[in-house]
Amino acid sequence: MPTVGAASASGAAPGTGAAAAQDVLDPRLLKTQFPIFSTPREKPLVYLDSAATSQKPQAVLDAMDRYYATCNANIHRGVYGIAEEATALYEDARRRFAAFINASPREIVFTRNSTEGLNLVARTYGAWKLKAGDAVLLTPMEHHSNLVPWQMLAAERRLELRFIPLTGSGELDMDALPRLFADGKVKLVSFVHVSNVLGTVNPVAEIARVAKAHGAVVVVDASQSAAHMPLDVKALGVDFLACTSHKMLGPTGIGVLWGRRELLEAMPPFLGGGEMIRTVTLTESTWNELPWKFEAGTMCIAEAVGLGAAVQWLQRLGMDRVFAHDRELAAYAMARLGELEGVRLLGPPAEKRGGVVAFTVDGVHPHDVATVLDRDGICVRAGHHCAMPLHDALGIPASVRASFHCYSQREDVDALVTGLERVREVFAR
Amino acid sequence: MAYRIADMDSLFRDHILDHYRHPRCHGTLENPDARVEDANPLCGDRLRMDFRFADGRVAEVRFTGTGCSISLASASLLCEAIQGKTLDEVKAVTREDVLDLLGLDELGPVRSKCAMLALKTVKAAAYGVPCWPDEDLEQ
Numbered sequence: 001m002p003t004v005g006a007a008s009a010s011g012a013a014p015g016t017g018a019a020a021a022q023d024v025l026d027p028r029l030l031k032t033q034f035p036i037f038s039t040p041r042e043k044p045l046v047y048l049d050s051a052a053t054s055q056k057p058q059a060v061l062d063a064m065d066r067y068y069a070t071c072n073a074n075i076h077r078g079v080y081g082i083a084e085e086a087t088a089l090y091e092d093a094r095r096r097f098a099a100f101i102n103a104s105p106r107e108i109v110f111t112r113n114s115t116e117g118l119n120l121v122a123r124t125y126g127a128w129k130l131k132a133g134d135a136v137l138l139t140p141m142e143h144h145s146n147l148v149p150w151q152m153l154a155a156e157r158r159l160e161l162r163f164i165p166l167t168g169s170g171e172l173d174m175d176a177l178p179r180l181f182a183d184g185k186v187k188l189v190s191f192v193h194v195s196n197v198l199g200t201v202n203p204v205a206e207i208a209r210v211a212k213a214h215g216a217v218v219v220v221d222a223s224q225s226a227a228h229m230p231l232d233v234k235a236l237g238v239d240f241l242a243c244t245s246h247k248m249l250g251p252t253g254i255g256v257l258w259g260r261r262e263l264l265e266a267m268p269p270f271l272g273g274g275e276m277i278r279t280v281t282l283t284e285s286t287w288n289e290l291p292w293k294f295e296a297g298t299m300c301i302a303e304a305v306g307l308g309a310a311v312q313w314l315q316r317l318g319m320d321r322v323f324a325h326d327r328e329l330a331a332y333a334m335a336r337l338g339e340l341e342g343v344r345l346l347g348p349p350a351e352k353r354g355g356v357v358a359f360t361v362d363g364v365h366p367h368d369v370a371t372v373l374d375r376d377g378i379c380v381r382a383g384h385h386c387a388m389p390l391h392d393a394l395g396i397p398a399s400v401r402a403s404f405h406c407y408s409q410r411e412d413v414d415a416l417v418t419g420l421e422r423v424r425e426v427f428a429r
Numbered sequence: 430m431a432y433r434i435a436d437m438d439s440l441f442r443d444h445i446l447d448h449y450r451h452p453r454c455h456g457t458l459e460n461p462d463a464r465v466e467d468a469n470p471l472c473g474d475r476l477r478m479d480f481r482f483a484d485g486r487v488a489e490v491r492f493t494g495t496g497c498s499i500s501l502a503s504a505s506l507l508c509e510a511i512q513g514k515t516l517d518e519v520k521a522v523t524r525e526d527v528l529d530l531l532g533l534d535e536l537g538p539v540r541s542k543c544a545m546l547a548l549k550t551v552k553a554a555a556y557g558v559p560c561w562p563d564e565d566l567e568q
Contacts, residue, residue, distance in 0.1 A: 075539075076471045076538075076539060076542075077471060077472070077539070078539065079472075079537075079539050079540050081537075083537075083539060084537025084538060084539050084540065085537075087537065087538040087539050088537065088538050091538055106562070275470070277470050278467075278468050278470045279468045279470070279475070286468075288470045289560070289562050289563060290562070292470075
């Protein structure tokens with residue numbers, strides 16, 4: 001099998017040089033670049049919770065360390081050497097991220113995470129444009145982060161919340177769209193690109209096209225897609241897109257909100273404070289230009305540097321290959337888990353999903369499943385995965401979820417299958 | 430990448446200090462065709478420029494403001510340079526042109542904001558908009 005990801009002594013990003021021409025990732029080699037997998041522990045780590053947070057390659061850790069060790073200084077203020085270096089690193093990370101999703105750096109707002117990005121849109125664009133009687137269109141498969149901010153705004157502004165229904169296989173019922181838009185009340189559509197439970201990859205461009213035809217603004221939660229597939233905001237035809245660094249091999253504490261420039265320009269600011277202003281008097285202020293208008297206070301500088309390094313690492317890996325790898329592993333996991341008695345898989349067939357496989361085990365609560373698996377060093381998520389309404393709709397209280405990234409291997413799935421056989425033994429007694 | 434300016438003489442060269450202490454085109458115009466104000470939020474530099482246009486050219490330009498030597502010298506040099514230029518020529522002025530006027534090869538991203546405040550102000554006038562965005566991000 002052709003491979004990429006040969007470890008280099010310097011810990012540089014893999015997939016460079018001749019190997020970059022190959023089609024398939026080699027997770028076994030990639031794993032060597034993630035120090036968490038070589039940390040000594042009783043049982044080898046079988047990490048199947050990348051949808052919650054991904055592991056971090058040495059290159060990302062090094063980039064952050066290097067920033068703190070060599071040029072730690074506040075950005076945009078000091079005129080001394082290390083402040084200039086820190087500012088350059090921070091702004092380089094913005095440029096790199098912009099290129100990663102085919103956007104202008106002007107449109108890249110650093111946030112804390114996807115949740116903050118989505119709240120920013122609700123609190124600024126939403127609070128500015130949406131009026132009583134308007135409707136916001138969501139889906140039942142939203143993470144709470146793309147549901148609660150709209151509920152809060154709806155309560156304040158007397159907005160109606162509508163939902164695109166799900167099909168039996170856990171996809172969005174696209175046939176329902178014309179009816180949902182028919183009365184012209186839907187002014188904003190916000191939905192998840194890839195479901196963090198079902199793994200469903202939603203047809204973003206198609207929904208955006210219908211929404212635009214009805215004059216609605218389109219917001220996408222790319223938390224589960226930005227780290228796993230190529231993203232091109234222009235091709236998607238949306239207005240806002242939120243994602244988070246820690247799911248894409250980067251550090252926690254930083255995320256990105258991308259917005260179309262005209263909208264970001266016209267929107268009121270989110271948080272007030274230093275950096276986001278142009279001029280301040282005792283009684284009023286004017287706003288800084290984009291994107292700094294939305295970046296009040298000292299930002300996560302080291303984290304931005306880490307995110308920049310993570311994006312560079314992913315770019316060298318190739319997002320097409322990451323996506324292909326995730327899908328192949330999801331298909332393999334679905335085939336293996338499907339053979340187990342009492343295991344019920346949630347969501348659509350493998351070809352319609354990303355690297356997420358959720359399931360239930362008959363007669364065993366997901367928390368018990370996860371606890372037994374943990375004794376074998378297997379990390380899976382158990383619970384409602386911040387998607388309580390979705391679990392209500394599926395008629396289950398909770399589920400078990402295995403999710404993948406570039407370092408996940410078939411052997412990890414095999415370990416899960418063996419672990420699930422043990423679960424059955426334990427609960428059959 | 431190091432941004433420390435090793436040689437103080439290269440940053441505070443004579444003509445920068447000269448333009449700072451004795452700014453050209455300093456002052457205001459009565460009933461200007463355009464008046465643009467901009468500020469550098471990072472260090473509080475402020476510039477106001479008054480323009481008189483004739484036959485599609487900058488007939489007269491005057492500036493007032495507060496700021497560091499780099500931002501005010503840049504304003505002085507740039508105002509001097511655009512006198513008599515057509516609006517299209519003004520629109521075509523680049524970051525590199527301003528650095529050339531200052532006699533600097535490069536500036537770090539923070540000091541760059543000081544040097545380019547005048548350029549932003551001039552561009553806003555040439556394009557007839559209240560405010561021109563920082564061109565650093567457009568590259």
